[in-house]
Amino acid sequence: MDIITEALEFEQTKFKSLSTSDRIEISRKAKSLILALNEIYKRKKDEQIMDIMKRLTAIKRKVEKRLQGKSLIANV
Numbered sequence: 216m217d218i219i220t221e222a223l224e225f226e227q228t229k230f231k232s233l234s235t236s237d238r239i240e241i242s243r244k245a246k247s248l249i250l251a252l253n254e255i256y257k258r259k260k261d262e263q264i265m266d267i268m269k270r271l272t273a274i275k276r277k278v279e280k281r282l283q284g285k286s287l288i289a290n291v
Contacts, residue, residue: 218251218252218255219252219267222252223267225248226267226271226274230278238281238282241275245271245272246275248271249268249275256268
């Protein structure tokens, strides 16, 4: 259950005014936590684990969206 507590602590972390390298670190950490939780979920089929994975995925997507940024050139 060490992974679950680590994931919950990660979820509570504040993600304000981050540098690009911080965002990359957060994205990688989220991915590793999601994959570790997925292995546990495969064995236990616990819906709470699935909910944690969904929330971490939302955080990861938000950080990656900010990493990619918006295109400055309009599509013609």
